[in-house]
Amino acid sequence: xxxxxxxxxxxxxxxxxxxxxxxxxxxxxxxxxxxxxxxxxxxxxxxxxxxxxxxxxxxxxxxxxxxxxxxxxxxxxxxxxxxxxxxxxxxxxxxxxxxxxxxxxxxxxx
Ligand code: TYC
Numbered sequence: 589x590x591x592x593x594x595x596x597x598x599x600x601x602x603x604x605x606x607x608x609x610x611x612x613x614x615x616x617x618x619x620x621x622x623x624x625x626x627x628x629x630x631x632x633x634x635x636x637x638x639x640x641x642x643x644x645x646x647x648x649x650x651x652x653x654x655x656x657x658x659x660x661x662x663x664x665x666x667x668x669x670x671x672x673x674x675x676x677x678x679x680x681x682x683x684x685x686x687x688x689x690x691x692x693x694x695x696x697x698x
Contacts, residue, residue: 614693615668617660619652625684627653633675633686634660662693 617638619630627649634645638661652658663671672688679686 612664613695614662615665615690616662616693617668617671618657618689618691619648619660620687620689621652621656622685622687625679625686629679629682629684630686633678637671637675637678660688665690 630649631645634640
């Protein structure tokens with residue numbers, strides 16, 4: 589004799605699994621301003637790693653320069669972390685102190 593409680597538990601589990609598959613959490617990759625990294629290097633990073641067109645790369649770089657922080661792109665966690673690691677290595681090789689960070693986007697309610 590199957591109970592209703594068991595049935596409900598199974599339904600809830602399946603719904604949660606399905607939601608996770610549908611909407612992976614997304615993360616913003618943030619670029620932080622500093623006084624030593626060249627504008628040219630930041631534009632190069634935005635173009636080569638974050639696939640921004642030239643004009644958009646310049647716009648984002650200037651936003652960070654004047655406001656202190658800005659969004660380079662939005663990705664799933666693993667891709668965001670991989671891009672941060674790539675840029676940190678590139679910056680280190682050029683001896684620039686460029687800093688990046690990752691923050692989760694707020695979950696939407698739909
Ligand atoms: N402020 C830097 C300069 O004047 C340029 C810069 C922009 C550095 C964005 C870092 O994330 C950055 N050379």
